[in-house]
Amino acid sequence: MVNFTSEKPSLNVGFMPLTDSAPLVVAKEYGFFERYGLDVTLEKQNSWATMRDKVCTGLLDGAQMLAPMPIASSLGLDGQRIPMITPFVLSRNGNAITLSHKWYAHLGEHRLNDGQPVSAKAIVPIVNKKAEQGEKLRLATVFPYSCHYYQLLDWLSAGGIDLNQIELIIIPPGNMIAALKAGDIDGFCVGGPWNAFAVRAQLGFTAATSSDIWNDFPEKVLGVLASWQMQNPQTCKALVHALNDACHWLESIPNRFEAAQLLSGSQYLNMDLNIIAPSLLGSCLTYKDLPPRQIKTYNQFADSESVNFNCPSLEDGSWLLEVMQKSGHLANPTHAMSQLPHIYRQDLFHEYFSVSQDLAPR
Template identity: 35%
Template sequence: MTQSNNNLPAPEVAELDLGYIRLSDSAPLVLAQELGFYEKYQLNVTLHREVSWANLRDKLVVGSLDATQMLAPLPMTTALGAGGLRANLLTGLVLSLNGNGITLSRALADNLAGLGGSPGDAAGTSAALAELLNTQPSLSLTLAAAHSFSCHILQLRLWLRAGGIDPDSRVRIIVLPPEQMVDSLARGIIDGYCVGEPWNTAAVQRGIGTMVTSGFSVWNNLPEKVLGVTDAWHQANPASHLRLRLALMETCQWLAIPENRPQAARALADPQYLDLPERELLPSLCGKLQYQRDGAVMDEPDFHVFGRYQAGFPWRSTARELLDMSMEMLGGSATEAERSAVVQQSYRPDLYRQAARHLGITLPATDNRPAAAHDAPWQMAPGVEMGADLRLAPLKAGGH
């Protein structure tokens, strides 16, 4: 199926330390180990479960990790020094699209349902929340996201704006570690959150929260996690990096097959990886979710996308959008030239193309993809299948 290893240059280093976070979409990193794809490319990988994105970044930069799962905006915001720490990071492979959800406390979600915002209806729940906030001016809501520079926070802001809610003034958005979300919701410290799975399903199954929308419904097929390395590591180890991307791309192709997803959930549940009940991991990985406890099971085949719709491709157009939206939150301190340079350095389609050619994957001719143009899968070129790319529009003009 794939070309032999003989066509590949020998790895500069074969022993690799990779970092990941306790989330369902760490599936590519974990399953590559379980299925032997690292081994196939003569890599001996040790996986390290880390507790914060800050840890992954720091360990990457000081070299105690060779590569890590990383939030899609982070290579760029780190290269710009947003938040105080500057380091040249890059990605040549997107690991997953989508995978997040927005969950509210059951009481709040019930309120919204009473106002016409049913769970699963992204625009409807946002409009209902706007109505609730308008009729109760003193209502103060705190929502959480997993990181300042994440798709979670951008999806949360898009969702709020769809109903006409100003995310900077009408609600308070804080950062919380994913693992603290469910408990904080149960204790009433927060009213809702946007986070990756299984932390939405966990709240639903435990009867603590109701998921009101998937990340997919807010922004179709948004790159979520990428494989991050430092520029220096890539320069020193181009062959190891290529082999690592190949191992992960083959794993993502395996994960693209729906019948394989239950096995992925079983592997992830293991104590040495996520150490979570399989029943919390299965729904989103199998694309069959409940938005509320005892509610209908919804078909969401694209809730997590691995290896389909050119999911691995590090689109520069999307990178630029993620960067602009992140900088908007910061008050936009980078110039046009700086932003453009950072996108060029951090998002590397050339590296993706190099690996894709080894696997015989048909490549798009451009490094940019259209935005907000397709409501269903479509063909960019013969053999280049793309996913839907719609997103919620802000209710009022002049959003961003």
């Protein structure tokens, strides 16, 4: 056991039942938390807003969070300003855009083929058809301040679609399938395993993944209150080291299959292995009768050749601030940029792993 003399060895850590919660589940089930003297209880959450609120009120010591969430919380974009930090990137990529199966026949020559993603240009006729009926294409994402939201906007814009013709709504990940099946939405951008679930259930098709839109951008991070880290510096260090070990364990493809089996348990995703495993193994299910796309980077957790792969770099944070401004979520980028070093704590990552500050961000 590696002992960092943790100030608070017993922790409650939140996670969402998603494929990229794998580092937390692996760290729990295979003893990585215990290796660093931590007794961690993983608490499954139903929505990102609930997760944020529980961290902010101290009901959770920390949580798996969307990469923009610590920024939004620290700047008060989603309500009360509560300083939050991330010292560690848990995963990169992992999201996908799924559209209702009823629209697949309308893609024409732009249908899925040759392992290529579908451009949003392919759905322009669908958007126009809805507009003629006085309706908008209704798409869902999981949280306003999320890579899902911004990736969906970028995908639509790249296809020349007027965003005024799109209705965007927020739905927790676990409710996406029911909404799609009921016809309440025309599609969604969400993390695994819900895209694979829609394909397996013949409810939708996967048009594009985050690897196609923002390849290797941070997706989930460890989020804790700034005050919590100051009060528990050794505990935070131990927590990050345990998660880092789990992320590197997940570099192995055979290990990922083991992780998929863990995730299928009722206390975690409570879902069939054939829905959870594909993205972990670099396979993107696309449509009911089509072969999957091979996307090696579909879920990324670590890279032994990149010492800063799990570092929450200021470069990534700055780019994210630009995206948030472009999307109308951020009015004062100058103030936000000055606060970024206090949120995306690459300095803590470098301290924890003795990484030179002069190294490239990743």
